[in-house]
Amino acid sequence: MPIDFGLTADDYARHRAGFPDALFDRLARLFRVGLAGQHILDLGTGTGALARGFARRGAVVTGLDPSTEMTAQAAELDRAAGITIRYVTATAEDTGLPDRSFDVVSAGQCWHWFDRPRAAAEARRLLVPKGHLVIAHFDWVPRPGNVVEATEALILQHNQSWGFGGRIGMYPHWLPDLQDAGFTDLETFSFDLDVPYSHAAWRGRIRASAGVAATLPPDAVARFDAEHAAVLTERFPAEPLAVPHRVFAAVGRRPVGPSAP
Numbered sequence: 727m728p729i730d731f732g733l734t735a736d737d738y739a740r741h742r743a744g745f746p747d748a749l750f751d752r753l754a755r756l757f758r759v760g761l762a763g764q765h766i767l768d769l770g771t772g773t774g775a776l777a778r779g780f781a782r783r784g785a786v787v788t789g790l791d792p793s794t795e796m797t798a799q800a801a802e803l804d805r806a807a808g809i810t811i812r813y814v815t816a817t818a819e820d821t822g823l824p825d826r827s828f829d830v831v832s833a834g835q836c837w838h839w840f841d842r843p844r845a846a847a848e849a850r851r852l853l854v855p856k857g858h859l860v861i862a863h864f865d866w867v868p869r870p871g872n873v874v875e876a877t878e879a880l881i882l883q884h885n886q887s888w889g890f891g892g893r894i895g896m897y898p899h900w901l902p903d904l905q906d907a908g909f910t911d912l913e914t915f916s917f918d919l920d921v922p923y924s925h926a927a928w929r930g931r932i933r934a935s936a937g938v939a940a941t942l943p944p945d946a947v948a949r950f951d952a953e954h955a956a957v958l959t960e961r962f963p964a965e966p967l968a969v970p971h972r973v974f975a976a977v978g979r980r981p982v983g984p985s986a987p
Contacts, residue, residue: 770836774800846907865895888937895972909978922966
């Protein structure tokens with residue numbers, strides 16, 4: 727099924743948890759990424775979750791996304807947070823932005839949606855020498871008997887084309903994309919944490935996923951949501967839910983020298 731996150735922009739903005747502070751702390755400490763004054767381009771920015779984290783730390787951030795519905799929600803969240811981010815409507819593979827104009831190019835929760843070789847080549851073009859490409863994920867983690875496993879099973883009952891269930895939230899297979907585009911000093915890190923969700927917020931988070939409101943028609947979304955509410959009430963009545971998540975990041979550096987056009 728075609729996927730359109732613009733259809734679920736409101737739930738996406740309200741209920742998808744932003745990247746945790748610990749991610750930005752590690753990027754700054756390990757790679758000097760996300761520092762005040764750095765120029766950062768966030769590809770596939772959506773509602774700006776990763777972009778806002780960098781902007782809060784004083785970076786000069788541009789968010790890029792093909793969906794104006796998503797960036798409109800992002801701008802509302804920016805105003806509420808008291809920060810400013812410039813938004814550009816374009817794709818990660820063809821940004822239309824100048825060569826060597828960013829210290830960091832980031833992609834949060836979206837690398838799998840791109841033509842990855844083209845996006846990696848575009849990121850290298852946009853980066854200054856020694857600039858960094860950061861691919862980050864913040865994924866729920868299914869475990870036997872937990873709320874994530876039950877939720878994923880319900881998504882599959884309603885949408886058999888959904889292919890994102892049962893994952894472990896780690897993506898070493900993105901590294902060849904960086905290497906093939908000429909990035910060096912490739913590194914990864916990951917860590918786990920629980921995210922508290924009320925029943926209503928978890929339902930909203932799941933409606934905002936690729937398997938539900940971004941693909942299903944409104945009547946099917948309503949049927950799913952009613953069944954999801956019943957599952958939560960019957961099997962996971964305690965609130966807030968402690969939903970396990972995993973943060974993963976892959977980082978590469980644009981080289982310098984004659985081999986780095």
